Amino acid sequence: MKKRILLSILSLLICGITNGQNKMPKISGTVKISVEEGTIEANVTLSDYSHLNDYLIRLNSGLNILNIESLEPNNFLLGFQREFADSLRTYETISYYFPATDRGEKFLPSKLKFRYAGKFPVINDTISNHYQTKDWKGNIVFMNGLLRLDGVQSTWLPTLYDVDNDYQYDLMNYDLEIVCKDCQQIYLNGCKPINGQKAHFTSKSPKEAFLFVGNYQIQKAKYVTALNAKFSETQLIEFDNANKKIIDFLSTYTNIPYNEKIHWVQAYMSAKDTGYFAFASNPTFVLCGNPPSDLKTTFNEQLTGDFLFTIAHELSHYYFGTIKPCNNTMEILINEGFAEFLAMKYAISLGMDETIKTGLINISKYVNDDNFIFKPMGEIQNLSDFNNRQTYAYEYQVLVLACIEKEIGEDKMQKWIRSLLIGETPVSNKEFFQSTLKKVINNDNQFESIKNKYLIGSETIKYINETIRK
Numbered sequence: 001m002k003k004r005i006l007l008s009i010l011s012l013l014i015c016g017i018t019n020g021q022n023k024m025p026k027i028s029g030t031v032k033i034s035v036e037e038g039t040i041e042a043n044v045t046l047s048d049y050s051h052l053n054d055y056l057i058r059l060n061s062g063l064n065i066l067n068i069e070s071l072e073p074n075n076f077l078l079g080f081q082r083e084f085a086d087s088l089r090t091y092e093t094i095s096y097y098f099p100a101t102d103r104g105e106k107f108l109p110s111k112l113k114f115r116y117a118g119k120f121p122v123i124n125d126t127i128s129n130h131y132q133t134k135d136w137k138g139n140i141v142f143m144n145g146l147l148r149l150d151g152v153q154s155t156w157l158p159t160l161y162d163v164d165n166d167y168q169y170d171l172m173n174y175d176l177e178i179v180c181k182d183c184q185q186i187y188l189n190g191c192k193p194i195n196g197q198k199a200h201f202t203s204k205s206p207k208e209a210f211l212f213v214g215n216y217q218i219q220k221a222k223y224v225t226a227l228n229a230k231f232s233e234t235q236l237i238e239f240d241n242a243n244k245k246i247i248d249f250l251s252t253y254t255n256i257p258y259n260e261k262i263h264w265v266q267a268y269m270s271a272k273d274t275g276y277f278a279f280a281s282n283p284t285f286v287l288c289g290n291p292p293s294d295l296k297t298t299f300n301e302q303l304t305g306d307f308l309f310t311i312a313h314e315l316s317h318y319y320f321g322t323i324k325p326c327n328n329t330m331e332i333l334i335n336e337g338f339a340e341f342l343a344m345k346y347a348i349s350l351g352m353d354e355t356i357k358t359g360l361i362n363i364s365k366y367v368n369d370d371n372f373i374f375k376p377m378g379e380i381q382n383l384s385d386f387n388n389r390q391t392y393a394y395e396y397q398v399l400v401l402a403c404i405e406k407e408i409g410e411d412k413m414q415k416w417i418r419s420l421l422i423g424e425t426p427v428s429n430k431e432f433f434q435s436t437l438k439k440v441i442n443n444d445n446q447f448e449s450i451k452n453k454y455l456i457g458s459e460t461i462k463y464i465n466e467t468i469r470k
Ligand SMILES: [Zn+2]
Pocket: 012, 013, 014, 015, 280, 313, 314, 317, 335, 336, 339
């Protein structure tokens, strides 16, 4: 984790994606957890998915499978294989498939039951040798009587991956019973948090299965529900207002109302690191950091600074991550650039023009590093087309967007962003990305010039350096 985004916040990780064409899978059954023992035990059924020609099923590598059963079209225990070549970027998962023949063909029953269990380390004190060397979104963290599980990278539930389309089905409909004998609160993304040791959650729409259980306070305000934030009443109101101002800004900027109740979760960081990292599991936003880098202290001290920028970035993922369907790994990447850009626009709306200008010049040094290898946004095909995700996602892309705005003006930039958010075509679709831009520019020569300077070719950085200093 590097501390060098525009306003010097920590890096922010992946958002959820949706796919308009395929059915979202349903997950049902029971998951038992002990926050004291660090255990997860599951008996769950995966169903309602589209037929996939080539697939893998990802599951966290710390979870051991007892068995997998086909429920439909026939009922029998399945033999399974592991695919070691497949992995999420962060290597938490193992991928499974069911061999149809000895030659590597696969088959996929239409309904599957998984039984599995895992035991994970529990961190309950601050002795340094009880910490991990690093912590990240997909890490399964039992700490201080709490468990946090993201729904994309940790894959604590069996998660289908469409190999042909590079699409992971992490948005699921769910009908899940969560049992935690040593918890007092249970929260599954998309439902209301529950006081109790047992809860039955049924989703109203497909959601990333972020789970947060343990013993914590639930604080409800008008726009925000805060879990484990330990806000005073005044802080809660202030925090609620800060979120409201951002969603008002984003709704106006995009012309799309923000229709979800926001949940903020204060989780801990299992690494002895200063600072925090945050991630979005829409409509839940999670801050992982230990005091004094927790939600309460950070918010209090940085109400007008870095942390406000973090909130704006995360809430922007409602648009670039939820509203906008996306269907591949590249979409996740491009969403980070737009979320960062919208956070920048929010900061500018607060009169922070000079801070942002300086911030852009500061981050340009990372894209100017000779070791940074990349293809421009108009040519990039996959994640192997660059060698530093942080620099590409949060620095290079936002510099490109900021330069395009300088060239075409704020009004046209806003129109372009609005047109990118309409319909189901992914923003990462290059034809859509460029044709929408061409349309708002409404001048073929100017469009070609912008395309040649910032979206293709080998000189994008030269033009970025010139334009951001103007
Ligand atoms: Zn993000």
